[in-house]
Amino acid sequence: YAYRRTSPDSVLLFAEEAYRIGAKIKYKKGTAVAFKNKGIAHYKLGSPSDTAIHFYEQSIQFAKEIGEYYTWVASRNNIALINIYDLNYNLAIECFLEALDIYERHLVDPTQLLALIYGNLGFSYHKLDQNKKALMYYERCFELADELDLPLIYSIYLDEQVRTKMALNLYEEAIE
Numbered sequence: 001y002a003y004r005r006t007s008p009d010s011v012l013l014f015a016e017e018a019y020r021i022g023a024k025i026k027y028k029k030g031t032a033v034a035f036k037n038k039g040i041a042h043y044k045l046g047s048p049s050d051t052a053i054h055f056y057e058q059s060i061q062f063a064k065e066i067g068e069y070y071t072w073v074a075s076r077n078n079i080a081l082i083n084i085y086d087l088n089y090n091l092a093i094e095c096f097l098e099a100l101d102i103y104e105r106h107l108v109d110p111t112q113l114l115a116l117i118y119g120n121l122g123f124s125y126h127k128l129d130q131n132k133k134a135l136m137y138y139e140r141c142f143e144l145a146d147e148l149d150l151p152l153i154y155s156i157y158l159d160e161q162v163r164t165k166m167a168l169n170l171y172e173e174a175i176e
Contacts, residue, residue, distance in 0.1 A: 008040070008041045008044035008045050009041070009045065011037055011040060011041040011044070012038060012041035012042070012045065014037070015034045015035075015037035015038040015041060016034075016038070018030060018031075018033070018034035018037070019031060019034035019035065019038065022034055028062045028065055028066045028068075029062075029063075029066060029068050029071070031062050032059045032060075032061075032062035032063040032066070032068050032071045032072075032075075033059070033071055034059075035055050035056070035058040035059035035062065035075075036055070036056060036059040036071055036074060036075050036078070038055040038058075039052045039053070039054075039055035039056040039059060039075065039078060040052075040078065042055060043078070043082060049082050049085070049086055052078075052082055053079055053082060056075040056076075056078050056079045057075075057079075059071060059072075059075040060072050060075045060076065063075065067106070069102055069103070069106040069107050070107060070111075070113070072102055073099045073102050073103045073107070073113060073117075074113060076095050076096075076098055076099035076102070077095070077096065077099045077113065077116065077117055077120065079095050080092040080093075080094075080095030080096045080099065080120060080124075081120065083095060084120070084123070084124060084127075089124045089127045089128050090128070092120075092124045093121065093124045093125065093128075096117055096120050096121045096124065097121070099117055100114075100117050100118075100121070103117065110144055110147065110148060111148070112148065112150055112152075112153070114144060115141050115144040115145050115148065115150055115153045116141075116153070116156075118137045118138070118140040118141035118144065119137070119138065119141040119153060119156060119157040119160075121133075121134075121137040122134045122135070122136075122137035122138035122141060122157065122160065122161065122164065123157070123160050125137060126160060126163065126164045126167070129167070131164050131167045131168045132168070134164045135161070135164050135165065135168065138157060138160070138161040138164060141153060141157055142154065142157070142158075142161070162174045
């Protein structure tokens, strides 16, 4: 996973090895994470969307079996991101909302993943011109970023929040 941005081909090799070991010793959590990382690698390597989604779905299947909710949520979030890339914003929102529901029902502590889901929902709603909903999710995103001291979140979503405020004619807030 650590190589996802710098060397996706290495991610694929390590994920393949992790999968082989996990399957051999029947370690379902490791297998679920290996499938998630295979999905990441295929996406980063430019494989067709359905290839990456296939691996994320495999990850979710294993994660569901053992109640590994974080991996389940992360894989669902990643499927939604592929849908954004493919301009399927309604489908992306469905995936993000499912991930959010699972997160809120089963994971206790907020993490960067939760902030990312909120921000991704804001982005998706903005793309569908549902800017009031978008703004609500951006606000949740930034509240959580402040709570968890995650300045990276601002660098990802602040410009999108500004675009949303501009679309709502909230010019003074956008300027701030």
